[in-house]
Amino acid sequence: MVDKMLDYKNELPVELIAPDISSYKKSNTGIDYVHTFDSGKHGPHVFISAVVHGNEPCGAIALDWLFKKEEIPKRGKLSLGFMNIEAYLAFDPSNPNRTRWVDEDFNRLWGPGVLDDKERKQTSEYLRAREVKPIIAEVDFLLDIHSMQKPCIPLMMAGMEQKGLDLAKSVGMKIPTIIDSGHKEGMRMRDFGEFSNPSSIKNALLVECGQHWEKSSEPIAIETTIRFIRNTGIMGNEFGLEYLPKSDNDSKIQFLKVGKIITIKTKNFKFEKNWQGFDCLKKGEIIGYDDEEVIEAPFDQTFLIMPSKRLFVGKTAVRLAYPV
Numbered sequence: 001m002v003d004k005m006l007d008y009k010n011e012l013p014v015e016l017i018a019p020d021i022s023s024y025k026k027s028n029t030g031i032d033y034v035h036t037f038d039s040g041k042h043g044p045h046v047f048i049s050a051v052v053h054g055n056e057p058c059g060a061i062a063l064d065w066l067f068k069k070e071e072i073p074k075r076g077k078l079s080l081g082f083m084n085i086e087a088y089l090a091f092d093p094s095n096p097n098r099t100r101w102v103d104e105d106f107n108r109l110w111g112p113g114v115l116d117d118k119e120r121k122q123t124s125e126y127l128r129a130r131e132v133k134p135i136i137a138e139v140d141f142l143l144d145i146h147s148m149q150k151p152c153i154p155l156m157m158a159g160m161e162q163k164g165l166d167l168a169k170s171v172g173m174k175i176p177t178i179i180d181s182g183h184k185e186g187m188r189m190r191d192f193g194e195f196s197n198p199s200s201i202k203n204a205l206l207v208e209c210g211q212h213w214e215k216s217s218e219p220i221a222i223e224t225t226i227r228f229i230r231n232t233g234i235m236g237n238e239f240g241l242e243y244l245p246k247s248d249n250d251s252k253i254q255f256l257k258v259g260k261i262i263t264i265k266t267k268n269f270k271f272e273k274n275w276q277g278f279d280c281l282k283k284g285e286i287i288g289y290d291d292e293e294v295i296e297a298p299f300d301q302t303f304l305i306m307p308s309k310r311l312f313v314g315k316t317a318v319r320l321a322y323p324v
């Protein structure tokens with residue numbers, strides 16, 4: 001059974017090859033497809049997460065690359081996890097939208113109490129999220145690797161707290177960084193528990209590496225992973241240097257804040273244009289319509305963050321951000 005919400009035509013080329021991850025099933029954590037490399041020395045626990053959405057192979061490619069490097073941390077622990085396994089294993093390049101999830105979005109289940117609610121429907125994603133929750137609750141730094149529906153420049157999603165922004169700065173990917181609270185539909189893994197507590201040192205980032213199947217999202221996923229891990233100090237100084245540019249470009253990171261989330265209210269929602277993401281509109285320009293309601297750009301410079309193709313009631317249509 002395919003969720004009707006995911007059964008829409010793909011018009012974009014599938015350039016990436018989703019790696020075979022069967023050899024990573026057997027693990028040392030008691031959770032299939034989640035591995036921990038422990039230095040045995042004091043230090044932070046760092047977690048790199050891939051395929052929270054089953055149709056986003058760039059994260060799986062980055063983890064596969066990291067596994068094959070076989071580098072053990074010098075201090076602390078490094079955990080690597082493939083999240084929505086059931087969806088990812090069903091990935092089909094001839095119909096790649098369909099395997100975003102099996103029953104529901106894995107990345108909307110992380111609000112307080114959701115995964116402890118035994119009355120809740122036992123979906124594939126709910127059960128897998130419950131499996132990985134104990135280790136996600138334990139880690140100090142989480143990088144969650146994603147990609148986007150439409151061709152768009154890479155974006156870093158830093159969450160609502162200053163500490164997310166600070167982490168994005170020190171990781172140093174020169175890509176626009178978005179201060180955002182996620183989706184009304186439910187909380188993301190990157191916002192789970194202590195990651196959203198401003199007084200906790202635990203911290204997380206979510207990177208959107210580009211379009212799901214675009215070749216260019218692969219090097220972004222790998223570079224972000226390297227910079228994220230290097231920033232935690234768990235690896236030696238040489239870690240990943242062969243992959244990074246010799247000299248860092250000194251361009252500034254652009255910061256934007258999501259000021260409004262457009263959540264779909266009726267089945268008659270439509271966009272004014274085929275927005276691609278990161279489109280910049282002037283205040284008052286029409287973004288779209290939700291039945292009778294006209295949705296206009298609310299800020300002098302309104303940036304459209306990830307306009308969706310899944311225009312269903314209750315889903316996020318687009319998030320609206322302004323420069324800060």
Ligand SMILES: [Zn+2]
Pocket residue numbers: 052053056145146147
């Ligand atoms: Zn995603």
